Amino acid sequence: MLPADWPGDFFANPWGTGPFTISEFVPGEFIRFQARDDYWAVGADGQPLPYLDGAEFVSFPDELARISALQEGALHLAPASITLIEQYEALEGFDFVTVQTGNLHIVVMKYNEEPWTDPRVREAMKLVVDRQNYIDTLYLGYAIAADDHPIAPGIYPLAPEDQTPRQQDYEQARALLAEAGYPDGLDLTTLYIDPGSDGGFAENFAVFMAAQAEPAGIRLDLQPTPDYWSIWLDDWGPMHIGISNWAQKNTASEMLNLAYRTDAVWNETHWSNETFDNLLAEFDRTLDQEARRGQLKQLTDILSDEGPIVIPGFRQDFAVKDQSLHYKLHPQAYVWLGDAWFEQ
Numbered sequence: 001m002l003p004a005d006w007p008g009d010f011f012a013n014p015w016g017t018g019p020f021t022i023s024e025f026v027p028g029e030f031i032r033f034q035a036r037d038d039y040w041a042v043g044a045d046g047q048p049l050p051y052l053d054g055a056e057f058v059s060f061p062d063e064l065a066r067i068s069a070l071q072e073g074a075l076h077l078a079p080a081s082i083t084l085i086e087q088y089e090a091l092e093g094f095d096f097v098t099v100q101t102g103n104l105h106i107v108v109m110k111y112n113e114e115p116w117t118d119p120r121v122r123e124a125m126k127l128v129v130d131r132q133n134y135i136d137t138l139y140l141g142y143a144i145a146a147d148d149h150p151i152a153p154g155i156y157p158l159a160p161e162d163q164t165p166r167q168q169d170y171e172q173a174r175a176l177l178a179e180a181g182y183p184d185g186l187d188l189t190t191l192y193i194d195p196g197s198d199g200g201f202a203e204n205f206a207v208f209m210a211a212q213a214e215p216a217g218i219r220l221d222l223q224p225t226p227d228y229w230s231i232w233l234d235d236w237g238p239m240h241i242g243i244s245n246w247a248q249k250n251t252a253s254e255m256l257n258l259a260y261r262t263d264a265v266w267n268e269t270h271w272s273n274e275t276f277d278n279l280l281a282e283f284d285r286t287l288d289q290e291a292r293r294g295q296l297k298q299l300t301d302i303l304s305d306e307g308p309i310v311i312p313g314f315r316q317d318f319a320v321k322d323q324s325l326h327y328k329l330h331p332q333a334y335v336w337l338g339d340a341w342f343e344q
Helices: 063-071 082-089 119-127 131-139 170-179 201-216 252-259 274-285 289-306
Strands: 020-026 030-035 054-058 077-080 094-108 143-145 186-193 218-225 240-246 313-322
Touching: 020 054, 063 077, 063 082, 077 082, 082 094, 082 313, 094 201, 119 170, 119 201, 131 143, 131 201, 131 313, 170 201, 186 201, 201 218, 201 240, 252 274, 252 289, 274 289
Parallel strands: 186 218, 186 240
Antiparallel strands: 020 030, 030 054, 077 313, 094 240, 094 313, 143 313
């Protein structure tokens, strides 16, 4: 939150309403914060916040360098990946901690382009995924299954809790493809974010999806591209599919209005459904929360049943934390140290 006369350049003029202010910043190396002595809030114990005198965020070239810094006692908190969980759990004096999120992998089917104009083909694509296999393979169990819509249960208020994700069914997928005119299956150019841009996050899912789809006769030609985010909203032409990811948003309304309303600014699938649009507008103007709960259930059902997306699960985020540090991970990856404290 900034006043209208803020002069710009946040690092030179770190105005704001938070509990810390910037004391020193060296791009690519570190940024240091110091506690404000005029912060407005108090903690649960009635004492002024923040409890910490300051904090320092340090850049490291890779995850192994962060682990070394943790071993040396130079860090109290660091992001972590599930692939190195054994190394993190072996650190003395630290805990490997998790938080459930609404962050997701997504398969993007362009609703206005062949073969995705046919609902039978879209359904076949959704049926190739073994969602528990996705959870176990990519996240070692640290995820929850999704039903091909982006509203995670337990994360978004009013999110439906009673949906049952699809089960993998190759026989039905092949039958649907044949009925839609593809008895020999599909060959799809598969665009996704190259590992140099996201560290392999999308590629891991792309490789997984290629293996899942092949038994149904859906053959994915994987083509990583550093230009994915400059072409993701474009028409791609027939026989294309995309693989990317989304972070959760603040509300269900924000997510659905950003990506799934017909004229949404980030409508990567070019999805258009008048019933969905009208219901979303009704959801946004309704005040009764139980009525909104029912409306959100209808919205997610429409997306799950008819939408041009495959969303197999919602992942957890991970960090390693000094056992003496009292701090909770935030599901949107925000770092809030305003009420963090060390046990003496």
